[in-house]
Every structure is written in structure tokens, then in C-alpha cells.
Amino acid sequence: MKKATRSHITPWWGGLVLAGALSSGGAQAANSDAGTFRAKILPGTCSVALDSQKQTIDLGRVGAGSITTTSALLTSDSDQQYIDVTCTGYPSALSKPMLKVTGTDIGSGGNSLFRNGGPNPSTSLGFRVQAVQNGATPNWSAADYMVNNTGYLALPQGNNANKAKIPVRFSMWCMPVSPKTVGDCKSAGVVSAALTFSFDYE
Amino acid sequence: MQYMTRHAKYARRPFLAWAASLMLHLSLVSAVHAATKVDVPVQALITPAPCTVQLTGLTGGVLDLGSQTSESLSAAGAVVGGKSFNVSLTQCGGDIGTTVPTITVSGETVGAAVTGGDFLFRDTASSTAENVGFIFHFGGTSVTWPDTDATTKKNLKNGSVINLTANTEGAVLPATWKTTPIPVGVAVSTGGSASGLVAGDLQAKVTFTFDYQ
Numbered sequence: 009m010k011k012a013t014r015s016h017i018t019p020w021w022g023g024l025v026l027a028g029a030l031s032s033g034g035a036q037a038a039n040s041d042a043g044t045f046r047a048k049i050l051p052g053t054c055s056v057a058l059d060s061q062k063q064t065i066d067l068g069r070v071g072a073g074s075i076t077t078t079s080a081l082l083t084s085d086s087d088q089q090y091i092d093v094t095c096t097g098y099p100s101a102l103s104k105p106m107l108k109v110t111g112t113d114i115g116s117g118g119n120s121l122f123r124n125g126g127p128n129p130s131t132s133l134g135f136r137v138q139a140v141q142n143g144a145t146p147n148w149s150a151a152d153y154m155v156n157n158t159g160y161l162a163l164p165q166g167n168n169a170n171k172a173k174i175p176v177r178f179s180m181w182c183m184p185v186s187p188k189t190v191g192d193c194k195s196a197g198v199v200s201a202a203l204t205f206s207f208d209y210e
Numbered sequence: 211m212q213y214m215t216r217h218a219k220y221a222r223r224p225f226l227a228w229a230a231s232l233m234l235h236l237s238l239v240s241a242v243h244a245a246t247k248v249d250v251p252v253q254a255l256i257t258p259a260p261c262t263v264q265l266t267g268l269t270g271g272v273l274d275l276g277s278q279t280s281e282s283l284s285a286a287g288a289v290v291g292g293k294s295f296n297v298s299l300t301q302c303g304g305d306i307g308t309t310v311p312t313i314t315v316s317g318e319t320v321g322a323a324v325t326g327g328d329f330l331f332r333d334t335a336s337s338t339a340e341n342v343g344f345i346f347h348f349g350g351t352s353v354t355w356p357d358t359d360a361t362t363k364k365n366l367k368n369g370s371v372i373n374l375t376a377n378t379e380g381a382v383l384p385a386t387w388k389t390t391p392i393p394v395g396v397a398v399s400t401g402g403s404a405s406g407l408v409a410g411d412l413q414a415k416v417t418f419t420f421d422y423q
Binding site: 039040041042043044045046047048049050051052053096097098099100101102103166209 | 260261262263264265268271272273274275276277278279280281282283284291295297331338339340342344396398407408409410411412413414415416417418419420421
């Protein structure tokens with residue numbers, strides 16, 4: 009009786025061990041490999057144009073007797089100007105749509121004063137530029153002045169700037185640097201500045 | 211009493227499966243009392259030796275499709291930066307019998323936010339680019355979108371199961387799967403959407419798993 013029982017148990021044990029081996033072998037049959045794929049999608053590029061399509065913004069005339077250092081001598085307020093932005097592609101979520109103006113800067117103390125031409129001998133007369141964000145109603149008395157070759161955030165970060173229309177203001181100023189005074193601005197003659205605008209996602 | 215003694219003896223053995231199989235043991239022993247013999251059918255499936263899967267054509271497990279301009283991805287169905295790699299199956303053993311060699315593809319996709327987004331692989335946690343992803347073409351070095359041509363329709367999506375019969379996406383394991391690396395084309399695509407792209411870094415981890423079914 010004892011022998012008969014053992015004869016049944018022995019193959020059962022063997023079957024159990026075999027089943028374990030088969031199960032283990034089956035698990036090993038699955039195999040895998042993973043690849044990581046990367047790319048960088050670059051933000052789009054933008055071009056700008058003066059909405060008025062004017063070749064020159066003429067701010068008019070000012071009499072020498074009206075020259076002061078405390079306020080703008082002339083402005084473009086009567087002929088509101090806009091920078092039209094055309095972009096291809098798309099910004100990133102972190103992209104900052106920045107408007108930039110560059111030119112010959114004769115200013116000091118971080119205040120850019122653009123001037124590079126004209127027969128007027130004064131080295132204290134020049135132009136300043138302001139901008140407000142796309143779609144905003146300009147309040148020029150509160151708007152910052154743009155700094156030469158420094159980006160101005162023309163739209164909220166991550167916004168697509170395509171077809172943006174950015175209000176800009178040009179103004180003429182007398183900004184003498186010590187020891188010069190307001191008198192340095194009272195010579196007659198034309199003053200001019202060549203300004204270049206650019207726009208990019210930074 | 212003898213049986214109780216045997217059971218107690220076995221219970222002391224350090225064998226993990228012992229407790230689970232105790233009931234079977236008891237039924238076998240009972241059968242001894244009921245008849246002089248008993249037939250016990252035993253079967254097992256012998257699976258072929260496992261294949262080793264290796265993605266070749268990658269550097270350190272990475273395939274960099276480089277920088278792509280967002281302008282080039284402005285239109286629906288845009289595909290840029292195409293490259294390819296191989297899925298190599300080695301050490302697969304001999305006769306596979308009736309088992310079916312199968313490759314399963316898995317990875318995170320853009321999903322329903324984009325038309326055809328199930329085919330656009332993109333890891334949310336490691337990507338800043340949005341509404342864009344990688345598309346894969348199994349069995350070829352190039353990839354297109356949309357992949358509606360019945361003869362070339364082999365784009366992959368998460369959960370694609372590829373075996374010797376073409377799946378619903380058209381992908382099929384070639385007859386030479388054991389001996390010849392299988393090319394896979396990959397590219398960046400916007401899928402079926404034309405808008406909403408956000409530039410930035412794009413990354414996807416895609417796993418190819420081999421098994422016999």
C-alpha cells in the first residue's frame with residue numbers, strides 16, 4: 009500500500025518540477041527593446057513692415073524757442089504708426105515675441121537717443137521710440153521707451169505673433185549730456201535717424 | 211493516519227508550491243483507494259527559444275531626428291526629418307511549431323487631441339512641443355501621412371500587434387523575420403491637424419516587445 013502510493017506521488021513531483029521549468033522558460037521567451045526618439049521643433053520666424061508703408065516718418069518742425077528737455081519736442085501722435093508682423097511657423101510655449109529696434113544711439117544712462125544724420129550740428133537732439141503690446145490702446149505717457157538692440161515683449165509669452173499690429177511712437181527729444189545744456193539743441197537744421205525694426209521669438 | 215504522517219512530512223519541506231498542490235495530492239491518493247489505476251492526462255506547451263530584440267541604428271538607444279522648423283510643420287499631414295532604424299530578432303531558436311511570432315508596439319501617443327493622434331508618439335513628461343509626434347512605418351525606411359494607401363498602410367500606433375498576418379494598420383512581420391533585420395521608418399508629423407502646433411522639444415520612448423502567442 010505504501011509502495012503504490014509512492015508510485016503515484018513520484019510522477020506528480022516530477023510533473024510539478026517540469027511545469028515550473030516550462031513556466032520559467034515561457035517567461036523568458038518575451039523580449040523587448042525600447043528606443044528613444046528626439047527632435048526639436050524650432051519656433052517660427054517673423055518679418056516686420058511699417059503699416060503705413062512710409063519710407064520716412066516726418067515729425068514736422070519745432071521752433072528753437074520751444075526747445076526743452078522735459079518733454080518730447082515732436083511726436084508721431086498725429087500720424088499713428090504700427091509695425092505689422094508676419095510670422096511663419098509657430099512659437100513654443102516659452103517663446104517671447106520680441107520687437108527690437110536698432111540704430112545709432114547717442115543716448116546715455118541707458119536711455120537710447122537715436123540720431124545718425126542731418127545737417128543739424130547738435131549732438132543732443134535725437135529720436136526715441138515707444139511701443140505697446142499688440143492690441144493695446146496706446147497710453148504713451150505710461151509706455152516705456154525702447155532701448156537700442158533690446159527686445160520689447162510685444163505679445164504675451166507663447167502667443168503666435170503672426171498678423172500682430174504693434175503700435176509704435178516716434179518722438180524727438182533734446183537730451184544733452186553734462187556739461188552740455190538745452191542750448192546745444194537750438195541750432196537750426198534737419199535731424200534724422202535710420203531705425204531698423206526686427207521681430208523674433210526669443 | 212499514515213496519510214496524515216506523510217502530509218505533515220511534506221508540509222515541512224521547503225517547497226513553495228507544496229501548499230497549493232495539497233488538494234491535488236489528496237485527490238490522487240483517494241483515487242488509489244477507489245481503483246487500481248488512474249489516468250492522469252498531462253500536457254505542456256513547449257515554446258521555442260526566445261528571440262532577443264534589438265533596435266539597431268540608434269546611438270545609445272536614442273535616435274535624434276534633429277531640429278525641424280515649425281514652418282515645415284504648418285500643414286496637416288506634414289512629415290519631416292525622416293530616418294530609419296532596424297528591429298533585429300536574433301537567437302530565436304529552431305522550429306516554432308504552431309506558435310505565432312508577435313511584436314507588440316507600445317508607447318505614449320498624442321491621442322484624440324489631434325486627428326490621427328493615436329499614431330503620433332510623444333511623451334508628455336519629456337516634451338514641450340505639442341500637437342506633434344513621431345510616426346512609424348513598420349517594414350520600410352520611409353514614412354508618410356496620411357497612410358491611407360492600402361499597399362503601404364503600415365503606420366504603427368500604441369498597442370499595435372504585428373505578426374505574420376497583416377494587422378488592422380497593415381503592418382506585418384516579414385517571412386524573413388528570423389534572419390533579416392526589419393526596417394522601420396520614423397519621422398516627425400502633425401498628423402491630420404493643421405493648427406495648434408507648439409514648438410519645442412519632442413521626445414518619445416517606443417518599446418518593441420517580441421513574444422510567441
